[in-house]
Amino acid sequence: MPMFPTEHAVRTTPEGLLWEPSERWVRGAKGDVTVVDSRHPVLVWEPGVPVPLYAFPREEVREDLLRPAKNPPTDAHTGSRVFYDLEVAGERTENAAWTFPAADLADHIAFEWFRRVGRGLDHWYEEEEEIFIHPRDPHKRVDAIAGSRHVRVEINGTVVADTRRPVLLFETGLPTRYYIPREDVRLDLFAPTDRRTGCPYKGTAEYWSWRGEADVPPNIVWSYPDPLPAVGAIKGLLAFYNEEVDITVDGELQERPITPFSTKPSST
Template sequence: MPPSFVTNGSLPYVETSPKRVRVFFNDTCIADSRAAKLVWEHGHYPQYYFPAAAISSMYLEQGKEAGLYDVVVGNERAEGAATKPASGPLEGLVKIAPGTQKGAFKWLEEEWELKGHPRDPYKRVDVLPSSRHVRVEVDGVEVANSHQPRLLFETHLITRYYIPRSDIRADLLEESQLTTYCPYKGTASYFNVKLPSGKTVENIVWYYPKPYPECSDVEGCVAFYDEKVDVWVDGEKVPRPETPFRNVSA
């Protein structure tokens, strides 16, 4: 079940991370803490906040709004990248926005580069081999048919069916330029599906070229947005799930 702080509305929820966490801006370490805080601002995933003492004031300058600070190293500036709550449970902490000026900031947990939000210690991802019969159709055209899928179970999310490439219609797939990042699995690449009718359905298939070790069993497999395709498992059609991805173009 979800952690109690999610179900009882006790947000933001704060706990101390046992990891050493550092942030670099243009190759300069601006934050270094062995007591960084994992903060759940909402129920989906945590963000890191730092004790004020973990960030040298020489790298922070008052921003254009109260509570916002620019991160400044030499001639480089990230406007409004840091936040200092003035009151409440987060008072005395500093948040550095992880998405600000992508490429200029580098985050490390110990020596592991963090490329997105921190992993949630209350979330688990399992990849299991299965003998279920999984078929996938896009607009009535079968694009996958497998008796050897890998099933990915992720806390609070729907089951995803990863199909070995040998069991998909590779002739219907074309590479997309889209990539996305998952803190648990790694960087995903995408395929479009080009149907015999000439219609192209964009970015509904993804795969992990180099998945993280915890999810290494999805390597060599692809998954579909079940929200946008038709899936049968052991002969039964699976209703399209209601998720935030159903009505959003990837």
């Protein structure tokens, strides 16, 4: 079947930005105040940044809440020079918004996400679903598939999990994660922590750390107690960082991958 270009094809600017329109209804809020309400958002990928962000037409932004930045950064967001502080209910958030230098995006404003950089808008919604950290990438897949492989996890020679009923999570750009039923994990060897993280594809995760003496990073085990519907199969299951433990699948020891989640740099 022949393929035809569409109005949603990814475009490139001379500054190296990639962007494409999105048909999702996106809203962003600071506390209880809606700052963005857009049915014409644009996804933007900055050079060297693996995840996208949103930019919005000015008419769909509460510009009355924006003030010229008092202390604009000089090296942020691909050469942007126009930054705004956000003022809501008497509270001013510095450099919460900006415009890109690209002519294609001149009439759009982008915002920081609080849960990603510690400032900016703190609630974001696509349609009626709250999302976290960054927008979902339409060019990325996350599939959770029930399996019957024999998966064994070891830490410093101690078997901490052994199952033949994992759920395999395939996420573009990351190693396969093996989610294991709690009954098949030695959870008594781990201690729960206060760490919580949000993922736009999976939801909010809780963590456990290794109780033993081996040199193991904290928060080595995680679970999604209430995952998003698209990955509901991983609900309550436990996963380990492939980067830091030994995982054997159907008798074959898996190589520890080097990813942004690795605590030790690659030797190559």
